[in-house]
Amino acid sequence: MDFTSEHRHDDGVLERDFALGDIPGTLWTTGSAPAPLVLMAHNNGLPRRDARLVARARFHAATYGYAVASIDAAGCGDRPRTAAADQLRVDLRRAMQAGEPVDEIFEAMVGPMVDDAAPEWRTTLDALLDLPDVAGPVGYSGWMALGIRLAVTEPRIAAAGFFAGGFVPRAVRAEAPRVTIPVLVLLQWDDEGNPRQRALNLFDAFGSVEKTLHANPGGHLGTPRFELEDGARFFDRHLR
Structure with a gap:
């Protein structure tokens, strides 16, 4: 892991970009003492x-003292995109504008x-914990979708907070009963692009003894700010 830049923010958070082979990422920390790690990924690879x-990451680092890390998935952010992936995005926009079914495009x-992404996150986790x-x-x-896959393949992850606003492929939905770690799910009740019943079915399928669902009214981008603090307290219960 090579750190390529760093910046100390006014809130005391040290933001460092890194490269791990072809994987670009960012790490946010405060202080020099070892801190529990939270991996953060945006829905569908944003x-x-x-x-x-970035706001979520800095909040968890500055207010609760966590080390927080994120990477770009292949074809997203700072990583080169393929012609096939770009075509799928074009097909998705066209289908959505025409009111056509989009599940198969999302699957592809x-x-x-x-x-x-899942193996790259595990490789990144190896390097971060060093x-x-x-x-x-x-x-x-x-x-x-990524969190479910990591929860069933990465034993070092002790708790997971999921945003129910992204598409979850069929193969990943089938893995939901194998999720047994504590889970907190945030659901926007009126999310225009993500049927709530699909999210409720996933929550029901999780095999976790401790699982909590927070449902709030509003659309995809309407998650209340207080959920930041509730999420951090959820991690405090299981990571400290």
């Missing part, structure tokens, strides 16, 4: 520099994205 993800786009200011146990926050 870039790690997205303002909403998101399924391979999860398959490619750093002197990062420690386990590890939490996960964000993209539900």
Whole structure:
């Protein structure tokens, strides 16, 4: 892991970009003592520099003292995109504008994205836990499809907070009963692009003894700010 830049913010958070082979990422920390790690991923592979993800990361680091890390999935953010992936995005926009079914396009786009991203996140986790200011146990926050895959394949992840606003491929939905770690799911009740019943079915399928669902009225981008604090307290219960 090579750190390529760093910036100390006014809130005391040290933001460092890194490269791990072809994988670009960012690590947010405060202080030099080892801190529990939270991995953060945006729904359906949105870039790690997205303002909403950065705000969540800095909040967890500055207010609760976590080390927080995110990487760009293949074809997203700072990574080169393929012609095939760009075509799928064009097909998706066209289908949505025409009011046509989009599940099969999402399957073709998101399924391979999860398959490619999960091993890269595990490789990144190996490197992060070798750093002197990062420690386990590890939490996960964000993209539900990726989080389910990591929860069933990565034993170092002790708790997961899922945003129920992204498409979850069929193969990943089938893995939901194998999720046994504590789970917190955030659901926007009126999310225009994600049927709530599908999210409720997934929540019901999780095999976790401790699982909590927070449902709030509003559309996809309407998650209340207080959920940031509730999410951090959820991690405090399981990572400290």
